[in-house]
Amino acid sequence: MATAETESTKQKETKQKELVVCSHNEWDPLEEVIVGRVSGGAVPPWHVTLQAATPKESWELLKLLSGKPAPDAMVQAAQRDLDQFIHILQSEGITVRRPDPIPQTNPFSTPDWQAESGYNVANPRDGLLVVGEEIIETPMAWRSRYFEVHAYRALLHEYFQAGAQWTAAPKPQLADSLYNEDWELPEKGEPLQFAVNESECCFDAADFARCGRDLFVTRSNATNQFGIEWLRRHLGERYGVHEIKTQSRQPMHIDTTFVPLCPGKVLYSPDFLDPNNVPEILKSWEFLPAPRPVNTMVQMIDLSSTWLSMNVLMLDEKRVVCEASQEPLIEKLTEWGFEPIPCPYANYYVYGGAFHCSTLDIRRRGSLQSYF
Numbered sequence: 001m002a003t004a005e006t007e008s009t010k011q012k013e014t015k016q017k018e019l020v021v022c023s024h025n026e027w028d029p030l031e032e033v034i035v036g037r038v039s040g041g042a043v044p045p046w047h048v049t050l051q052a053a054t055p056k057e058s059w060e061l062l063k064l065l066s067g068k069p070a071p072d073a074m075v076q077a078a079q080r081d082l083d084q085f086i087h088i089l090q091s092e093g094i095t096v097r098r099p100d101p102i103p104q105t106n107p108f109s110t111p112d113w114q115a116e117s118g119y120n121v122a123n124p125r126d127g128l129l130v131v132g133e134e135i136i137e138t139p140m141a142w143r144s145r146y147f148e149v150h151a152y153r154a155l156l157h158e159y160f161q162a163g164a165q166w167t168a169a170p171k172p173q174l175a176d177s178l179y180n181e182d183w184e185l186p187e188k189g190e191p192l193q194f195a196v197n198e199s200e201c202c203f204d205a206a207d208f209a210r211c212g213r214d215l216f217v218t219r220s221n222a223t224n225q226f227g228i229e230w231l232r233r234h235l236g237e238r239y240g241v242h243e244i245k246t247q248s249r250q251p252m253h254i255d256t257t258f259v260p261l262c263p264g265k266v267l268y269s270p271d272f273l274d275p276n277n278v279p280e281i282l283k284s285w286e287f288l289p290a291p292r293p294v295n296t297m298v299q300m301i302d303l304s305s306t307w308l309s310m311n312v313l314m315l316d317e318k319r320v321v322c323e324a325s326q327e328p329l330i331e332k333l334t335e336w337g338f339e340p341i342p343c344p345y346a347n348y349y350v351y352g353g354a355f356h357c358s359t360l361d362i363r364r365r366g367s368l369q370s371y372f
């Protein structure tokens with residue numbers, strides 16, 4: 001005979017099954033994920049927000065190629081890596097969904113400004129944030145990304161029709177006054193400068209890491225305090241939003257600085273984070289220093305820091321998809337008790353992301369918990 005306890009467990013499981021969007025953290029067993037596309041992408045138009053987020057060595061080429069379609073050879077190489085990644089996910093029993101192939105190469109304008117082109121739909125992690133059963137469109141700071149979310153509309157409609165909560169943060173105007181046009185790369189040890197000020201609310205979802213009832217965020221060249229405060233108030237008292245101070249001179253997304261792997265363990269970049277300078281709440285967590293990245297630069301243009309090496313995707317508390325050539329990281333993760341799944345992905349980096357950036361976990365099996 002079923003006890004009251006098993007009945008209630010069964011009810012919970014049934015409820016969980018019905019939730020089409022449900023992801024509370026970065027490590028519960030992954031069931032459904034959106035994976036980005038590389039076709040139809042453009043080299044992002046030159047802008048101070050791009051300059052502030054990309055290696056200095058890439059600036060001249062980025063200016064030269066500004067707004068042009070991504071070269072074919074680049075698309076094909078990235079597609080080969082992407083196919084392998086998708087194959088791994090599907091072989092692990094995970095449902096893979098894709099954005100619509102809407103070309104991002106056309107110019108467009110708003111009443112306030114014009115953009116030479118869009119960017120790409122390679123990184124769903126930036127424009128959409130899943131917190132529990134809610135999916136939130138984020139107010140991204142790059143003008144080239146203003147309409148990127150349209151590639152996800154069909155999926156958003158489907159998730160909404162199936163019962164998900166769908167919200168859009170206030171759409172910013174992205175007026176000229178938002179940008180600090182005189183941004184300069186600070187010398188090592190100098191105070192950080194940011195390409196966006198506080199005149200409008202903006203944030204990228206990839207500046208947030210989710211650990212159940214607590215989220216961690218970095219102020220960056222895409223996320224300002226206005227954006228952080230908007231999300232804090234929106235989520236309300238059920239959640240804590242804690243700021244992680246990055247030492248990156250070009251901060252853009254928390255997932256190359258601070259990557260929670262499972263309850264109590266976080267992978268961090270020793271260049272970007274001082275584990276002695278983190279919110280008090282994290283004091284009981286183990287900080288695992290990521291080994292120095294193996295140089296994987298295969299394309300002429302580089303949009304990200306080398307710490308994309310640690311931009312891994314957890315399939316559950318153990319299995320972790322890592323870039324195949326990052327052997328020191330793979331070795332360390334194994335030593336720390338994880339089960340790395342290597343996948344070549346260096347050709348994708350030119351799209352500005354790796355496994356975490358290029359995915360959006362829609363559903364992970366688990367419930368809302370506090371880990372602190």
Ligand code: ABU
Nearest residue numbers: 252253256304305352
């Ligand atoms: N989109 C992730 C890139 C972050 C970085 O350049 O460190």
